[in-house]
Amino acid sequence: MTQPSASRAVRALLRRDLLLVWRRRGDAINPALFALLVASLFPLAIGPEPKLLSQIAPGIIWVALLLASLLSLDTLFRSDLEDGSLEQLLLSPQPLALMIFVKVLVHWLTTSLPLLLAAPLLAEMLFLPAKLMPVMMASLLLGTPLLSLIGAMVVALTVGMRRSGMLLALLALPLYVPVLIFGAGCVMAAAQQLPYEGALYLLGAGLAMFSVLTPLATATALRISLT
């Protein structure tokens, strides 16, 4: 009898989720489009003043990306819950936390990575100085997986409810605030030639810690939600 090995299960889940995103690729670019729309409204509302826009660009980009990733959160477990495959995952002899980590990873790859690719475009649109781009991208690279991990935990708590959209936002946003502050803050600091490494290190430390802790918390939350 072939024992179900964890690495085989990880590969199977990776393959399935990526394949699903590919088959639903029309939906997958929605978050990036949303972020693009939000960010492109600011120059229209504020006026095309390069000086002002370049000052607030880090904040706008971060907020646009944060909202876009919040919007896409609900899809993380929703369809799996509705068709019963989440149940199958819970019943399988695999460590649930590991399976959740894989799901969050795929979710980040398919919703946040397109956002990251759109970020240089947003930066150009908002006159963000080119020398700030490395810091901006570094903060997004560390911050967006953090958003996905925190979001997964909150989604797991609310997935059993029918209309969880508003509750999800209310629960997730306070937890997102520190990421936003450090993420946008370090770019702002770099713009004023202040030391910005500290905030990046903190984001990195948070990412390391939450990579370990949130899958465990999410697994527990899912088991609670489904009973």
Place this chain on the structure above:
Amino acid sequence: MNELSQPPLLAAHGLRFHRNDELIFGPVDFHVSRGEAVLVHGENGAGKTTLLRVLAGLLRASDGRIEIDGAIADRHKVAESTALLGHLLGHKGELTAEENLRFSLGIYGQRPGLSPASALAAVGLAGFEDSPARTLSAGQRKRLALARMLSIPARLWLLDEPYANLDLPGIDLVNRLIAHHLHRGGGALVTSHGAYATGAVRTRTLVLRAASASVMEAST
């Protein structure tokens, strides 16, 4: 049969389940031995599905204990040895029948000597390997789930209304699959309303009534 020397595959002692202080079923005492199918009968709302979900580990019993192979069943032991076929089949509509099956085998493991293609053929889905699950009929989706049950190594099958949506050959297929599973040393717990005989296998019947249960022995 050496049931005395070998503990039963599954045994439940004084099993009860409450939802919000309301007793759903129990106390129930029963066991499922190797090579035996237990039919769970009961009216709508008698707690058949809930019983299966408790046994599968999706719900926690409020009272009583579950043993697998004579040892208290922890989550890992349950996951390793049982498979649940519930109302939600867990197929992804965008994936083909074979992709769905391969994913299940990836997370549950696979019985040797049975390729996904031959498992699909065994449940009458030959030729539908590359059809997206969304285009399959309800009965064909059920058959796809049966192919999963057939291919994974779990010894105890928990089948919740396996006959629903199936045509007469499909009902016969379920009976043959159960018989095959029992012959290879597995056990099965099957809920159904109808009086579908499970063929030439050893069956007993467990009758669930609201807030009580009794086991009737029935030979086939």
